[in-house]
Amino acid sequence: MTQSLVDYLVENEPAFRKARLPALYSDFQTQRTLNPDGYQANISAWRKALGHIVGSGLAPAGRAAAPNLFVLQSDEQLLRALESKQYGRPLALGAVVREALAAKDLIPLREFLDAKESIYRRPWSVWNLASWTMKQLGVADMLKKDSLPPGQFVVVSNVEEVGQAFSAQNGPIAATLTRFERTFSKAHFYQTFNDQLLDGKHLSPTDMDVLLLFLSRDKSAIAYDGTTIKILSPSDSSNPPEPTEITPEDTSIAQLKELLTSLTHQTALLTARIEQLTAQAKQALSKANRPAALAALRSKKLAESTLERRLATAGQLEDVAARIEQAADNIQLVQVMEASGAALESLHAQVGGVERVEEVVDRLREQMAAVDEVGSILAESAGTVVVDEEEIDDELAALEGEERRVVEERERVAREERERVEAEELRGRLEGVGKVPEGEPMEGPEVEAARAAAKAVKRDVKDAEDLMSRLSLKEGSDV
Known part of the structure; x- marks a missing residue:
């Protein structure tokens, strides 16, 4: 396991290149004053590496049955797991853990679970100010030992990552769910969400306790009283603010849902048994x-x-x-x-x-x-002529009548021109037909056809003469 964990760091951590391993495994605490940038770079590399080791489930679990993904077990077993055959144990790992504790990147598990206020609230006090001053002067480091601080520490970055994933998955749909659908018992919540928060990984009971406290106390994403969980719905103008505490009704709903889930599981098992x-x-x-x-x-x-x-x-x-x-x-x-x-x-x-x-x-x-009265007075004083609306209407009607007469005259001239053209065409047709020859009467179909044509020509001649006479009369009247 020792070699595999070191190999994991080399393969997955950009800061743990093989050329950097001698510096990372050395006792670089002296660089704090001699080379502050190098010191901070090594500290940052180790802090990220520890978080990733814990999140991957490769960190030593101690006596726990399953590895914790949010809690680092800091002890001799961790040092052995990180030991390299070539460079030995990381000599400055104790300084890394102490720096992470001071920056609140690591928080003791018991302190995290017992805290009543958010972990993001860090009030200044006389002792905190003095500690900060001593740290800046390097006095605090001289008073501390080089050994690795033992204990269980919550990796805040890992908890934040899963908390963000939970909010991203459930926040947008929480407003569309009923109170019944958003309420769970602790066991039911663990069963429902355990395989949805991390790809291919399951949270341990300790991890779930840490996550539930983080979501309720530090992110206000859920209401939680230790046994019942209610995903809070965002409030708006159409949805009044929801109580953030767990009510007896919420507890009853959670128990009912857990029992329903259990019965559903039992019926599935019984069906398979049958x-x-x-x-x-x-x-x-x-x-x-x-x-x-x-x-x-x-x-x-x-x-x-x-x-x-x-x-x-x-x-x-x-x-x-x-x-x-x-x-x-x-x-x-x-x-x-x-x-x-x-x-x-x-x-x-x-x-x-x-x-x-x-x-x-x-x-x-x-x-x-x-305003109207003032406007009228100002108009009179300025000599403004008051327009008679009736006169305007009469003038408009006269203009419309004149326009109408012009249009009618234009249409009449066009119509007479068409009639004259038609008369000329008809006169040409008549001249082309000529007269029917006189002589002895003849019999037969040809004679009947000729007679019919002659009658038609006579009608056309009469119509043409009538048309010509009308045209002559119109021309005379125009003159």
């Missing part, structure tokens, strides 16, 4: 093993009876859950209506009532009338 026993019974019959088949069928009947009871209980709980959701919706509706009523009352108070509105409108009308 299918298994059915297959066993068929297999026993195929082998002529009647007692085994009967035993499998008896177990199947018991499982079916248990499944039926579980399903009935789950149905009752689902009905209760639906009623709880309905009641919660009613409460929210009443709250919204109450807030809306208060808003309308406030706006109405700002308006001042009907009497004030009528008074404002009357004053406005008076002022508008005064």
Whole structure:
């Protein structure tokens, strides 16, 4: 494990290049005053490396059954895990941990869990000011030992990363979920979100305690009382602020949801058990093993009876859950209506009532009338001619009549021109036809056709003459 952990740092940490390993594994505490930049670079490299080692699950877990992803176990086992065959143990690791503790990048686990105020609140005091001064002068470092501080320390950067992932996943949809859907028991929350927060990694119970406290106390993303969790919904004008404390109703909802989840899991197991026993019974019959088949069928009947009871209980709980959701919706509706009523009352108070509105409108009308009166007086004093609207209307009508007569005259001239052209065309056609020859009467179809054509020509001639006469009359009248 020792070599694999060192190899992990070389492969995954840019600051842990092989050329940098001698400096990182040396006792670089003397560089604090001689080479401050180099000292801070080494400290920063180790602090990031420790956080990544813990987050990857490769850090020694001590007596814990599973590695913690948020808590660093600082002890002799950590030094052995980081030991290099070529460079030995990191001699300045104690200084790295102390610097991280001073910067609040690492926080003792017990202190983190017991803190009542946010870890981001750091009030200045006389002792803090004195400590800071001693640190700047290098006195504090001389009073401390070079050994690695033992204990369990929360890696704040790891917790912040997962907290941001939780907020990104659940923050946008929290406003669309009901109070029932956003409430969980601690066990149910652990079961629901454990595999969603880190890709392919599971949080230990200690990690979950740290995360829940961080989300509730330091980020105000959830409400948490140690047993019940409620994801807080962002408030807006249509959604009144939600209580940030856990209520007895929240605890009941969480217990109900946990029981429903348990029953759902049990019904799935019982269904699979029934299918298994059915297959066993068929297999026993195929082998002529009647007692085994009967035993499998008896177990199947018991499982079916248990499944039926579980399903009935789950149905009752689902009905209760639906009623709880309905009641919660009613409460929210009443709250919204109450807030809306208060808003309308406030706006109405700002308006001042009907009497004030009528008074404002009357004053406005008076002022508008005064403006008109002042305008009239100024117009008269300036010698402005008052325009007679009736005269304008008469003049407009005369212009429209003149325009209409011009259009009609233009249309008449165009129509007469078309008639003259048609008459000329008809006269040409008549001249081309000529007269029908006189002589002895003839018989036959040709004669009948000729007679019909002659009659048509005569009609055309008569129509042409009438048209020409009308044209002559019109021309004379125009003259």
